[in-house]
Amino acid sequence: MAMAYNLHIIENCLKCTFREQRLFCNLSREALTKLQAIKATSIYPKGTLLCLEGQPPRGIYVLCAGKAKLSTTSAEGKSIILRIAEPGEVLGLTAAVSNTPYEATIETMEPTQANFISQSDFVHFLQEFPDVGMKVAQQLTHNCKCAYSEIRSLGLSNSVPEKIAKLILAWAEHPIELHRQNGGGEIPIRVTLTQEEIAQFVGTSRETVSRVLGEFRRKGWLRIKGSTWNIVNKRALEHLVTT
Amino acid sequence: MNSTTPVAKSLTNELYASLPCEIREELEKLERHVMVPCGQRLLEFGVLPQQLMILDSGMVEISVPSAEAEVSLGTAGPGKVFGMRAAVSGETPEIDVTPLEDCEVTVIPRAEFLTVLQNNPQMYFAVAKVLSADLKIADQLIRNCARRTPARKI
Numbered sequence: 184m185a186m187a188y189n190l191h192i193i194e195n196c197l198k199c200t201f202r203e204q205r206l207f208c209n210l211s212r213e214a215l216t217k218l219q220a221i222k223a224t225s226i227y228p229k230g231t232l233l234c235l236e237g238q239p240p241r242g243i244y245v246l247c248a249g250k251a252k253l254s255t256t257s258a259e260g261k262s263i264i265l266r267i268a269e270p271g272e273v274l275g276l277t278a279a280v281s282n283t284p285y286e287a288t289i290e291t292m293e294p295t296q297a298n299f300i301s302q303s304d305f306v307h308f309l310q311e312f313p314d315v316g317m318k319v320a321q322q323l324t325h326n327c328k329c330a331y332s333e334i335r336s337l338g339l340s341n342s343v344p345e346k347i348a349k350l351i352l353a354w355a356e357h358p359i360e361l362h363r364q365n366g367g368g369e370i371p372i373r374v375t376l377t378q379e380e381i382a383q384f385v386g387t388s389r390e391t392v393s394r395v396l397g398e399f400r401r402k403g404w405l406r407i408k409g410s411t412w413n414i415v416n417k418r419a420l421e422h423l424v425t426t
Numbered sequence: 427m428n429s430t431t432p433v434a435k436s437l438t439n440e441l442y443a444s445l446p447c448e449i450r451e452e453l454e455k456l457e458r459h460v461m462v463p464c465g466q467r468l469l470e471f472g473v474l475p476q477q478l479m480i481l482d483s484g485m486v487e488i489s490v491p492s493a494e495a496e497v498s499l500g501t502a503g504p505g506k507v508f509g510m511r512a513a514v515s516g517e518t519p520e521i522d523v524t525p526l527e528d529c530e531v532t533v534i535p536r537a538e539f540l541t542v543l544q545n546n547p548q549m550y551f552a553v554a555k556v557l558s559a560d561l562k563i564a565d566q567l568i569r570n571c572a573r574r575t576p577a578r579k580i
Contacts, residue, residue: 255569265568277565280551281558286565309551316550323557324515330564331520334499334571335492 187226188294190248194224196298199247205271206325207245207318214312221308222298233274233289233297240278240285242301246270249295250375253287254383264384266333267292267376273322279305280319292375344395346385348420351405355414369406370414439480439505439532440559444552449542456538462529468508469523474516475509477533484529488563489522499563501526510556513539 185192193199196219202208210218222245227233233244236255251268265287268274278285279302291297300308309315336349354372378396382389399405404420406413414420442450459482462468468479471491481504488499499521508523513536543549 265565277558277561280554281562283562286562286569306551309554310548313547313550316547316554319554320514320550320557323554323561324511324517327511327557327561327564328517328520330561330568331490333568334490334497334564335520 188228190226190294190296192224192226192296193247195219196222201247201271207273207322208271210318211312211314214308214315217308217312218298218300221304222300224296224298227291227295227297229291229293229295231291231295233291234285236286236288237284240275240282240302242299243276243279243305244274244289244297244299246272246274247296247298249297250292251289251295251297252292252380253289255287262288262383263386264380266329273319276319276322276326280309280323292380343385343387343391344398345424346387347381347392347395347399348423350381350384351412351414352417352420352424354412355417359411370417372412372414374410374412439507441478441480441507441510441552441556444555445549449546449549452542452546453534453539456534456542457532458534460531460533462525462531464525464527464529467522467524468529468531469512469519469521471520471522472518474518475512475536477535478510478513478539479508480532480534481506481508482530482532485526486529487524487526489524490520490564491522496522497567499567507556509536510553511560512536514543514553514557 185194193201196202196208196215197212199208202210202215208215224247227249233251234241246268248270250270251274253265253268253274254262255265257263268289274289274297275285277283282302309319351372354374355370357372359371359373376384378392379389382392385392396405396407399420400407402416402419404414404416406415442453445453462484468481468486469475481502483504485501485503486506486508487501489496490499491497502523509519511517512519543553
C-alpha cells in the first residue's frame, strides 16, 4: 500500500476496509466500480485549502482519512470554525447538488486523503445509481439533523467556559485507544486544534481560551500534555454545561 | 432572522421543479389540497408527519425549538416543501412550521410518496435538492450566529 505523510493511501474504493462503516461509501459493487472510475484520489498536507467560501462549486470531496475544518469569515475578517469534518464525510455536497457557491472554506487540519469527484460526474453518478441517491439523501438528512442540533444549542446562552467544556466533552466521546483498553478513570483525548483554532470554534480570543483551560487545570478537571489531554473530572465539566 | 426562502416558481414547487413530467403527473394523482389556518402547526418538532407538504399559498415561519427560546430560521412562501427529511428517513422533525396566515397546502401521503420514490429512484436528485435547500437555510443561520458571536471575557 502506498504511503504519503504517514498516511496509508486507499486508492481502490472496492478494497477500502472502512467503507461499510461510512454512510456515503457503503454502496453496491456496481456503484463503487463507477465511483472508482470517476474519483481522483489526492493526498493533501496540513493547511491545504480544498475550497473557498463563495467559490462556484467544482465538485465534492469524500474525506477518506484526516480531518478538515469548515470555516467562515466574520465581518471583522476573523476566521470562525463552523465544524470539523471527520473521515467518511462528503464535503461540498449542498453546493454540488444545488449548484450554488461553496458555503464554507474547507482546510485540512492534518495530512488528509480526499477523493474528488467533479460536479457533473457526481450529478450523473447520483442519477444513475439509486443507492447513491439514497446515500446522498441520508447524508443530507444527517447534516440537517446536526445543523438543527447546533441551532438548538445556539438558542442557549452559553458562556465561553461552557462552550469549551462542551467541546471537550464532545471529544471525550472518541477517546484515544489507551482509555478503551484501560476502561475507565481519566479520559485521554487527542486534541488536534491549536488554542487559536479552539478560539475560532467557540467565538472568542486565544487569550480567553488559554485562561479558561488554565482554570480547568487549576481546578484539577483537566491535564494537558502536548496534544494529549486527560479529562480528570468529566462530571465537573458536565455540571458546568448543564447549569 | 426574517428572510424569505427563495423558491423556483417556474414549476410550482421546489420538488416538482427538478422532476420529469411523468413523475410529476404520478405525484399529482396522490395530491390532496387542504387549508391550514393561521397559527396551526404544519410541521411539529418531534411529531412524525404522515405526509409530504407543499405550500401553495400563504407564508409560514420555520423555527427550531430549544430549551430556552425558539430560534427562527425565517419565513417561507409558496413552493416550499416540508416533511421531506421525515419522509425519507422516518425521523421526527427537528423544526416547527407555523402558518403566519391561512395557507393552502398540497399534501401527499408519505407511504405513497415513498412507493413512487422506490419505483423512480431518479427522483433522489430532486429529493437531495429539497434537503440541500433546507440545509442551506439552517447553515446560513449558524453562520450568521457565528459571525455575530462577540469575544467574551470570563
